[in-house]
Each structure stands twice: as C-alpha cells, then as structure tokens.
Amino acid sequence: MSIRSQIRDQLITELNATLPTDVPEATKRRWVPGQRLPEPRLAVFFGPNETVAAKPVGFPIQDRELIISVQAALALEDPAESDDALEPMLAHVSDVLSDTTLEGLVTRIEEIGTEWGGAQLDLFYVVAAVRFKMRYQTKIGDLSAKQ
Secondary structure (H helix, E strand, C coil): CCHHHHHHHHHHHHHHHCCCCCCCCEECCCCCCCCCCCCCEEEEEEEEEEEEEEEEEECCEEEEEEEEEEEEEEEECCHHHHHHHHHHHHHHHHHHHCCCCCCCCCCEEEEEEEEEEEEECCCEEEEEEEEEEEEEEEECCEEEEEC
16 A cells, blocks of 8 residues: 555544544545535545655655645535534644644644535535645655555
C-alpha cells in the first residue's frame, strides 16, 4: 500500500478514535451533488494536486506533499442553519489534525483552505471540504517505503 493511502487511512482512524456524539464516523465515501444524503457524512479523500514531489533532501530520500480533503456534508430544511450544523464536524477535524503526525507518516500538516458548497434537492444540502497539505518522505522512486 502506498504511503498516500496509509496517510488517508490513518487520518480516518484518528478522526474515528475520539468521535464526539454529534459527529458522524469518517469514511472514504464523499458526497456528490445530486446524491440523497440520509444522514450527516464525514469523508476523507485525496484532493487536487494529489502528490507533488518537492526538492530531494538527499539521495535516496524524496520530500513529498499530498493534499487531503476532509468533507463534512449534511441535509437541512433551512439553509440558514448551515454554519451551525457543520461546526461540530469542522471543529472535530481541526482538533484532530492540530496535533498529530499520523503515527509518524507525515512530518507536517498545514490547513490550506475550505471550499463551501450547497445544493437544493429534496432538502438543502451543505458541504464544506477542508483541504490539508501533508508533507512526508519516501525513498526516491518508491511511494510505498516511508523514510
């Protein structure tokens, strides 16, 4: 399994380790507009510019960056409740990612922004995807070997 996949899976594990009662379990299942959402969802998946090789540290080590998105989504009757309804999920994500190295898989985590969206279907669906830049190291030419 690649380090990228290990980072995503460890993040899901850590998000689920100390779940507040008002936060759903994190999974890999992102919400797609047009899809009915019967309950709140928290999803972790690779973001845009998935893996960017930074400058080599020194042979045979390669610094890498990975963008991970953590998406909070839920359905509401009143769009005015969007911010308050998403806040527990977003606060949990921030709490977990503020002080972790994901079991030593990453050397640094940096929050780089949040993308907000919504869709009116049977209810109003609101989504916030928080993007994080994860820095990690691998052997040059081997994405499965942690350094």
